[in-house]
Amino acid sequence: MSAVEKMTPAEARLARVTLPEGFGPQRRAALERLTAMGLPGRRDEYWRWTNPTDFIAPEPVAAAPFVDDEPELFGEIDRLKIVFRDGVFDAEASDDLTMSGVEILRLAEAGDVNWASSLYGTLEANGQKPVVRPFAALNTASATDGVLIRVTGKAEKPVSLIYTHESEASDPILHHLVKLEEGAEITVLENGPAGARFNKLMEVDVAKGARFHHIRVQGRDHELRAVTGIFARVAEESLFKSFTLTSNGVLTRNECVIDIVGDDANAHVAGAALGDGKTGAFHHDDTIFITHDAERCESRQVFKKVLKNGAQGVFQGKILVKPGAQKTDGYQISQSLLLDEDSQFLAKPELEIYADDVQCSHGSTTGAIDETALFYLRSRGVPVEEATALLVLSFVADAIEEIEEERFRDAILTRLEGWLSRHRG
Amino acid sequence: MLEIKNLHVKLEEEDKQILKGVNLTVEAGKVHAIMGPNGSGKSTLSYVLSGRDGYEVTEGEAELDGMDLLEAEPEERAAAGLFLAFQYPVEIPGVGNMTFLRTALNAQRKARGEEEISAGDFLKLVREKAKSLKIDADMLKRPVNVGFSGGEKKRNEILQMALLEPKMCILDETDSGLDVDAMRLVAEGVNALRDEKRSFLVITHYQRLLDHIKPDVVHIMADGRIIETGGPELALEVEKNGYADLLAKHGISEVMA
């Protein structure tokens, strides 16, 4: 037997890690972190409910690209488009990367830009404590491309990252940086399945008084496997907002690690996930960690999952309030709507509080369609399937309300309605 | 219009008989009122007629203009022209009242093979109907019944009825929780819809509503049956004397009522 054959999948995967050019020291440090922590197994506390095997395997499981005939998402919104096909930047399909108040570079071409060098891998490294996040370290070490966005003013329009999946065995790793300088504001949109297997990271540094909005639509592709991370640092009086709509996808793990480091800041993360086991396995995991390390800050986690035909949902959300983080207002809710008895939702809400003058609440519920509401709608002539779809919309409404701008809420609702109409009965 | 014969209903989950042989015929264009002690089965009758789950019909039948109601889905009954104004209207967070109303109207039109109403026509129609019920724009924008006061919820029921233009309207205690002015508005809303082709079954505890909506026939329900039928004077009698004598006459103890 050769040495390669004796390796475990995790060892084989680690052995294959290559460090692309640029950000050399940061990538080497990430590889060291990764080697020290190792890739996760089912015994790891935060991987008990989500099997990491497919993320670890040296080769991705082949996945057929998803052909959809829906109108383009955010199609009616004026935005700066940046397109990646199977993780490869497509200059032709992308807009010119210039916009007032914003500097946009590509990771693959940036060299060692000063502001990016001090951010690349930094928030990810910070976010490795107290819980390790090996796929994020893997990403920092080996990401082949991504966008580096530095916002100095109010961005003229949203930056829209569009991913497409065309090759059956694509395995892209993208790493984005978003740095908002004092008082800056930007909306970053993301959508599309990016490959057969996708590892994506976004580090977001929100300076004093800045406002960051993130709206992401992932999934689409039934066979997609994705592990993603958002690592954010939120300074005083600033706002961080991130919303994710997930529909379809065999296996998705979305991690979000937010450090609130300045007083009077707000951080809101929300997500709606829709899974129908009939069109392929569906396992969706949101793992959130919000640290309050400043006074009078508010954080909110609002996660909704709609599951049917054996779909599985996981929520692991934590609020950590550090000593001195007085007047913290932390809120967390995770809810699932099970449309049948085969589906499953597992939730682990955690609070850890070391300050005395704080207000934190968390709740988690699992429920079925409200029969009384269903009857009410039907008694008005709405057919049972349409009534069910309306009640699903009702269920996810709180999460969608977390999106500040109506035009984005509307775009998300249209997508949601499209999914519901394709997954009736 | 509505013909109920010997209707027996028990709970699906429990062995509890609730309706014990209801006979009731409502002719086209007529207003019938049902009064009766708490727990006598009035709401159950309205739910069974509109198709709510959880009840089992053990005997009897119910027809709407010759259509077998009991076999049909709730949405089919609605499309056939049956409407129930709920005793406790349901809140649906996250679904705008307008969306709800338009969805319902279009679903019924579709079921009847009619064209969907255009957004513009719909808006005009809703505004007009809402105005006469003093329902403001804000209530139309808000999620269905969420944060509505008791009276607002009831007016919203009547708004739905006015929009959907059903031929058989069942009103389950639409007057409860209404102040004097709202009661008048609701009654006016109902009276505006009265015509020779539309019938009403008005469930109420109080004569007061019947001052505004003059019934043709009044029924008294007790212990899962219609025990007495008469004209408007029957309601006045109940208002004055309560149910005790009537119950005694039919050998029903007050506990069973």
Ligand SMILES: Nc1ncnc2c1ncn2[C@@H]1O[C@H](COP(=O)(O)OP(=O)(O)OP(=O)(O)O)[C@@H](O)[C@H]1O
């Ligand atoms: N789902 C149910 N489960 C248990 N009991 C029920 C159910 N539905 C009805 N009942 C019982 O059936 C009886 C009739 O109830 P119903 O609500 O029809 O009365 P009602 O005449 O409308 O009373 P009210 O005047 O108080 O509104 C009551 O004893 C009630 O408790």
Ligand SMILES: [Mg+2]
């Ligand atoms: Mg009742």
